[in-house]
Amino acid sequence: MVRIGMHDQGLPIKVSPTTNDFPTGSTSFPKIIIPGESDLLWVRKDVTCFRFPGLSLNQQLIHGVFTRMGGLSDPPYNGLNTSYTVGDSAENVNENLSSIKKAVEAEHLIFVDQVHGDSVFVIRRDHLDTQGEIPPADAMITDISCVALMIKQADCQGVIIFDPKRSVVANVHCGWRGNVQNILGRVIARMKHDFECRPSDLVAAIGPSLGPCCAEFVTHEEIFPENFRPFMVRENYFDLWAVSCGQLVEAGLKEENIEVSGICTRCRTDLFYSYRAEGKTGRFATVAMLC
Numbered sequence: 128m129v130r131i132g133m134h135d136q137g138l139p140i141k142v143s144p145t146t147n148d149f150p151t152g153s154t155s156f157p158k159i160i161i162p163g164e165s166d167l168l169w170v171r172k173d174v175t176c177f178r179f180p181g182l183s184l185n186q187q188l189i190h191g192v193f194t195r196m197g198g199l200s201d202p203p204y205n206g207l208n209t210s211y212t213v214g215d216s217a218e219n220v221n222e223n224l225s226s227i228k229k230a231v232e233a234e235h236l237i238f239v240d241q242v243h244g245d246s247v248f249v250i251r252r253d254h255l256d257t258q259g260e261i262p263p264a265d266a267m268i269t270d271i272s273c274v275a276l277m278i279k280q281a282d283c284q285g286v287i288i289f290d291p292k293r294s295v296v297a298n299v300h301c302g303w304r305g306n307v308q309n310i311l312g313r314v315i316a317r318m319k320h321d322f323e324c325r326p327s328d329l330v331a332a333i334g335p336s337l338g339p340c341c342a343e344f345v346t347h348e349e350i351f352p353e354n355f356r357p358f359m360v361r362e363n364y365f366d367l368w369a370v371s372c373g374q375l376v377e378a379g380l381k382e383e384n385i386e387v388s389g390i391c392t393r394c395r396t397d398l399f400y401s402y403r404a405e406g407k408t409g410r411f412a413t414v415a416m417l418c
C-alpha cells in the first residue's frame with residue numbers, strides 16, 4: 128500500500144506556476160502545491176481536484192477527487208456541493224454537477240442513491256440509451272467510455288478500482304458500514320464475474336476520508352466485527368484506510384497496487400466536506416471515467 132501523506136491540519140495551499148495536463152492532455156492549467164507533500168491538486172477552470180499519482184499513469188482512465196473549492200453553493204455547503212439531499216438549493220447543485228461534468232469532459236455523469244449498503248450497480252449501454260431508472264446502490268462498475276461514475280461523500284471513502292487490461296472501472300462509496308459489509312470484496316467479485324477481471328491486475332485508490340486521527344467509534348464493540356480489532360490504533364480509534372486495504376488484498380489485489388490519499392476529511396475541511404466536523408454540510412465528489 129502506498130500512503131501518500133498529507134493529513135496535517137491547516138496546511139496552506141498555493142498555486143504553482145507549473146502547468147500540467149488534465150484530464151486528457153488537451154488543456155493546461157495551474158497545479159497546486161501542498162507544502163511538504165506531493166504535488167497532488169490540480170485546478171481546471173473553476174474546480175480543483177486531487178489526483179492519485181499512480182492512477183494518473185493510466186492514460187485510459189480519467190479520475191479526480193473534487194475539492195469543495197469553486198462551485199456556487201453558499202455556506203454551510205460552500206462551494207462545490209454535489210448532493211441534493213443535504214438542504215442546498217437544487218439550482219446550485221445542478222450548476223456544480225455541470226462544472227464537474229465539463230471538467231472531465233464526460234458524456235454522462237452517473238450517480239446513485241447511496242444507502243450505506245452493499246449493492247453494486249453495473250452500468251450497461253442500455254441504461255444510457257433508455258435513461259432507465261438507477262437503483263439505490265453504493266458502487267458502480269462500467270466498461271463504457273465517457274461515462275463518469277461519481278460517488279458523493281463527506282468522511283466516507285471513495286474507492287476507485289481500475290482494470291487497465293480489460294478497461295473496466297468501479298467507483299465505490301465505502302463508509303464504516305461498507306467496510307463491515309465488505310462492499311469492496313463484493314465489487315471485485317462482480318468485476319471478476321461480469322467482466323472476467325483478474326484481481327491481480329487491478330489497481331485501487333482510497334480517497335480523502337476519515338483518517339485514523341479522527342475515526343473514533345465508541346460503540347465499536349457493538350458495530351465492528353472482531354477482525355477489525357487489529358486496526359484499532361488507540362482506544363476507540365480505527366484505521367479504516369487499513370481496513371479497506373486489507374479487504375482489497377483479501378480480494379486478491381496486490382498491496383503495491385493500492386494507493387491511499389492519506390488525507391483526513393475531518394482535519395481538512397478547508398479542502399473537503401466532513402460530516403463529523405461540520406454536521407450540516409455538503410458532499411464532495413470522487414469521479415472515475417474510462418476514456
Ligand SMILES: [Zn+2]
Binds near residue numbers: 392
Ligand atoms: Zn483527522
